[in-house]
Amino acid sequence: xxxxxLGAMCAVLVxxxxxxxxxxxxxxxxxxxxxxxxxxxxxxxxxxxYNALMEEIRIATTPSRSPLxxxxxxxxxxxxxxxxxxxxxxxxxxxxxxxxxxxADGTCAGGGSQFGGTGTGPDTAYLVRTDLxxxxxxxxxxxxGVDMGLYVVxxxxxxxxSCEGVDxxxxxxxxxxxxxxATAGTDYFIITDGFNGSSGPFNLTITETTATGCTLVxxxxxxxxxx
Numbered sequence: 001x002x003x004x005x006l007g008a009m010c011a012v013l014v015x016x017x018x019x020x021x022x023x024x025x026x027x028x029x030x031x032x033x034x035x036x037x038x039x040x041x042x043x044x045x046x047x048x049x050y051n052a053l054m055e056e057i058r059i060a061t062t063p064s065r066s067p068l069x070x071x072x073x074x075x076x077x078x079x080x081x082x083x084x085x086x087x088x089x090x091x092x093x094x095x096x097x098x099x100x101x102x103x104a105d106g107t108c109a110g111g112g113s114q115f116g117g118t119g120t121g122p123d124t125a126y127l128v129r130t131d132l133x134x135x136x137x138x139x140x141x142x143x144x145g146v147d148m149g150l151y152v153v154x155x156x157x158x159x160x161x162s163c164e165g166v167d168x169x170x171x172x173x174x175x176x177x178x179x180x181x182a183t184a185g186t187d188y189f190i191i192t193d194g195f196n197g198s199s200g201p202f203n204l205t206i207t208e209t210t211a212t213g214c215t216l217v218x219x220x221x222x223x224x225x226x227x
Contacts, residue, residue: 075156078127080219085208092201096122106160113169115181122192130182134214137179139205144173148201
């Protein structure tokens with residue numbers, strides 16, 4: 001792996017570079033908290049250099065995957081979540097494709113903690129719809145060493161413009177929360193995504209922060225015909 005040490009990134013990159021012969025450890029061992037703390041102080045060249053290094057590590061450590069879409073791998077393949085609130089589920093982004101990149105699409109319209117590396121890892125998508133207008137909170141908790149971000153959108157083709165909120169403030173193993181006001185009958189896509197290529201398992205919880213008693217309801221199938 002090519003040696004790379006740029007300005008303030010030196011302290012962060014030393015460990016990653018030392019793992020050149022064993023890149024599988026890099027995602028869990030890099031000090032993500034330090035990366036986020038200094039990210040916005042870096043030059044564009046320093047950010048690009050760091051991302052290039054982490055992309056090398058991500059490619060080297062991402063398991064091969066089937067060309068067939070895994071349910072939830074994209075918004076179009078997202079399985080509608082149905083049930084009472086609070087709702088809980090668990091999944092894993094390991095081996096998934098990097099279908100969505102909030103950072104490349106712009107700044108989340110709904111606000112929240114966002115960085116240049118937000119959304120540059122493998123991702124999964126949940127589709128939810130409520131039966132009543134209500135305020136909900138989504139919590140995504142990864143294990144230690146896995147640094148993931150969370151955002152909620154209504155249009156996966158326009159992530160930033162339709163973004164209800166994003167949270168990528170925490171480092172590896174830190175839970176992220178996004179709260180938003182759900183309009184009954186509206187489709188919301190909850191996207192769990194990696195920061196700078198990080199991937200791994202997570203637990204997802206949806207709770208209501210108002211007192212309407214709203215629930216997650218079925219999403220109608222699109223009609224189709226066969227000639």
